[in-house]
Amino acid sequence: MNAAPLRWLPLLLAALLPSLAVAQTLDRVRASGTLTLGYLPDQPPFSVSEGDGASGYGVDLCQKVADQLRTQPGLAQLRTRFVPLAPEKALDVVREGGVDLLCSPVVETLKRRETLAFSLPVYTAGVGVVLRQDASPHLVRVLKGEESPSGPTWRATVNRGLTAAHFVVQGGTVVESWARERLRLLKVLVTLDTVPSALDGVQKVAKGEADAFFADQMMLRSLVQRDASNAGLMVLDRRFEFEPVSLAMARGDEDFRLQVDTALSRFYRSGDMVPLYTRYFGPPGDLDQTLFKVYSRR
Incomplete structure (x- = not known):
């Protein structure tokens, strides 16, 4: 008997088992009659706690996914x-x-x-910064990008204004990686710490425990506006980076991912997308509406 094919069996099983383990989401949902949706409670305008449920832009999009699933066999209820x-x-x-x-x-x-799968992009995030309205004028100019960004003078000028500055970012996020890389490249001498949530970052700045907090600009504006104690804060208009963001799910279940993307694509092409976007972010500009078309599929 030729044993050579058997040597490939462990490799084949190792390749297949991870996919099988996370697959069959639709079967699991159909058996339970429930779609289980995770969310971060302090990420406005994308998701916030509301009584026993949640609300926000991302939550509304997840409801559209649920509506799409209700058109499938056995999922009407x-x-x-x-x-x-x-x-x-x-x-x-x-x-x-x-x-x-x-x-x-x-x-x-x-x-x-x-280890994860992602939906079509649902929003184009931009890294922004919040700081106190009484922040040093030099810090404000640097963060607005008004200092000359060329050659050694840029680094020296920035360091004169930022030495001993204390910045915070949310730990484990893409913004943290971006901030650390930017500081490394520019050789800027500041303290950079992490916080567990965006709300914690805003509160640290409000209490004077940090000079600036970097996160998604729209989320920062929402957090500042919803709490009167943040009246002394300001979110700069400048966006440092642009990143599409998506809904995450377990890797290896293309049937479920197809249903998610179908729901999002249909919603992008419907007349309901603009009012929903406007509700959370203000009227979409020409670029936003172009991205709606780019992100959707037929």
């Missing part, structure tokens, strides 16, 4: 269940199948794609 997740654990919960879909959009990276 589908229920939704929202589960609040800790930011530092959210992707692990999604990866392990603890929730079927994460309604708080995240940036898709190659590293994350090793």
Whole structure:
């Protein structure tokens, strides 16, 4: 008997088992009659806690996914269940199948794609910064990009204004990686710490415990506006980076991912997308509406 083919059996099983383990989301949802949706409670305008449920732009998009699933056999009476997740654990919960879909959009990276799958982009995020209105004028000019960004003079000028400055970012996020890389490249001498959530970052700046907090610009504006104690803060108009963000799900279940993308694509092409976007972000500009068409599929 030729044993050579048997040597490939462990490799074949190793390749197949991870996919089989996370597949069959639709069968699991059909058996339970419930779509389990994870969200981050303090990520406005994308997701916030509201009574026993959740609300926000990402949450509304997840409801559109549920509507799409209700058109499938055996799912007409589908229920939704929202589960609040800790930011530092959210992707692990999604990866392990603890929730079927994460309604708080995240940036898709190659590293994350090793263990997770992502929907079509649902929003184009931009890194912004919040600081106190009484921040030093030099710090404000630097963060607005008004200092000359060329050659050694740029680095020296920036360092004179930022030495001993204290910046914070949310730990484990793409913004943290971006900030550390920017500081390394520019050789800027500042302290950079992490916080567990965006709300914590804004509060640190409001209390004077940090000079600036970097996160998605629209989320920063929402956090500042919803709390009167943040009246002394300002979110700069400048966007440092642009990143499409998506809904995350367990890797290896293309049938479920197809249903998610079908729901999003149909919504992008419908007349309902503009009022929903306007509700959370203001009227979409020409670029936004072009991206709606680019992101959708037929």
